[in-house]
Amino acid sequence: MSLVFAGVCSHAPGITGRAKLADPKLRDDLYASYDRMRERIEATKPDALIVVAAEHFANFFMNNMPAYCMGMAEQYEGPIEDEDWLAIKRRTVPGNPGLSQRLIRSVMEDTDLAYAEEWKFDHGIMVPLNFLTPRYDLPVIPVNINCQGPPLTPLHRAWRFGRALRRACDEQPERIALIGTGGVSHWPATPDSGVINEAWDHEFLDRFINNRKDALLSYTDEETFRDAGQGGFEIRTFITVAGATEGSIGELLIYAPIPIFAVGCTVAIMNIGERPATEALLETA
Amino acid sequence: MSLYYVQKLLYQLNRDSHTQQRYREDFEGLLAEYELDDEERDALRDGDIGLLYVMGVNGQILMHYSALIGQEWHEYIEAMKDGVKQHGPVRGGLYTLLEERDQ
Ligand SMILES: [Fe+2]
Numbered sequence: 010m011s012l013v014f015a016g017v018c019s020h021a022p023g024i025t026g027r028a029k030l031a032d033p034k035l036r037d038d039l040y041a042s043y044d045r046m047r048e049r050i051e052a053t054k055p056d057a058l059i060v061v062a063a064e065h066f067a068n069f070f071m072n073n074m075p076a077y078c079m080g081m082a083e084q085y086e087g088p089i090e091d092e093d094w095l096a097i098k099r100r101t102v103p104g105n106p107g108l109s110q111r112l113i114r115s116v117m118e119d120t121d122l123a124y125a126e127e128w129k130f131d132h133g134i135m136v137p138l139n140f141l142t143p144r145y146d147l148p149v150i151p152v153n154i155n156c157q158g159p160p161l162t163p164l165h166r167a168w169r170f171g172r173a174l175r176r177a178c179d180e181q182p183e184r185i186a187l188i189g190t191g192g193v194s195h196w197p198a199t200p201d202s203g204v205i206n207e208a209w210d211h212e213f214l215d216r217f218i219n220n221r222k223d224a225l226l227s228y229t230d231e232e233t234f235r236d237a238g239q240g241g242f243e244i245r246t247f248i249t250v251a252g253a254t255e256g257s258i259g260e261l262l263i264y265a266p267i268p269i270f271a272v273g274c275t276v277a278i279m280n281i282g283e284r285p286a287t288e289a290l291l292e293t294a
Numbered sequence: 295m296s297l298y299y300v301q302k303l304l305y306q307l308n309r310d311s312h313t314q315q316r317y318r319e320d321f322e323g324l325l326a327e328y329e330l331d332d333e334e335r336d337a338l339r340d341g342d343i344g345l346l347y348v349m350g351v352n353g354q355i356l357m358h359y360s361a362l363i364g365q366e367w368h369e370y371i372e373a374m375k376d377g378v379k380q381h382g383p384v385r386g387g388l389y390t391l392l393e394e395r396d397q
Contacts, residue, residue, distance in 0.1 A: 030367075065357075066301075066355050071298065091362060157354050199353045199389065200375045234391060
């Protein structure tokens with residue numbers, strides 16, 4: 010069929026692992042927003058869910074770091090983290106290797122994409138799945154963009170990757186949902202954990218929701234690191250979703266800075282819009 | 295300094311149950327497989343989060359390792375702060391840029 014859903018959400022491990030330490034009202038509002046996203050995904054009756062993530066050294070290390078990688082496995086497992094620490098039980102998650110292979114072939118027409126038949130999920134995928142597919146019955150296709158170990162892919166490539174992903178989805182008979190998970194500003198896992206640059210987040214999310222391509226792609230990594238921390242590098246996942254929904258605008262379901270979760274917690278849905286003439290767009294890119 | 299191998303050992307340890315078993319049963323043998331200096335081996339033997347942070351281990355690796363050794367979140371954050379107090383500013387990796395920012 011085509012892409013039937015697109016959105017973005019946060020994936021910080023504290024969202025599940027440190028739930029008891031958060032302001033209950035803020036936490037419950039956040040959880041309700043994930044629920045709304047889940048309902049919207051379910052309403053589109055997807056056959057598979059692509060999760061564009063920014064993993065944290067669960068599979069990829071500096072010995073052989075792909076800028077982009079898609080999973081092509083029958084099943085995946087996660088989380089790698091201590092189950093009690095993340096408050097998510099370890100389990101297997103179904104994949105769809107046939108669909109993965111077709112998507113990979115299509116994306117490769119435009120963007121060089123690595124693939125992996127083994128993949129362990131960390132909090133970057135498990136936290137979103139915990140809320141969005143709580144029965145783990147929807148086949149998942151993981152994608153990783155290296156956002157942790159520089160050199161990192163340029164933002165304009167993340168955009169273009171999103172566009173290639175959209176075209177690839179639109180070529181398939183399946184109904185496909187797509188989410189990106191990552192930042193906005195945060196200083197995860199460092200002594201600065203809990204610092205949140207709300208002004209920067211609001212500006213970025215405004216650019217994202219209104220799909221202002223040039224503004225989204227104008228950040229340099231130096232600026233992002235200074236203003237939004239290492240975690241800010243994960244905006245690549247949002248930018249990929251913006252590329253996949255080029256010309257459409259979105260709806261911010263929540264933005265809630267929750268310091269114990271170490272990030273301005275974000276859930277947003279992009280309108281899919283008309284199927285874009287991606288072939289022509291790719292030629293002019 | 296072999297920050298790369300310190301991080302590689304922790305990466306393997308964080309994700310791989312076989313490496314976790316070796317960590318419990320033959321830690322010295324595991325250490326010997328990586329090119330590490332004495333200070334790095336001691337930091338790993340001691341689970342010294344503060345020193346590992348100061349050496350420049352990426353927080354995304356260090357956080358998972360902290361969970362593996364059973365630290366509470368606040369203990370983890372405090373250990374990094376104490377590390378900087380005790381050993382001085384971060385020496386390598388991404389966070390040296392944070393030190394520049396703070397100066
Ligand atoms: Fe992350």
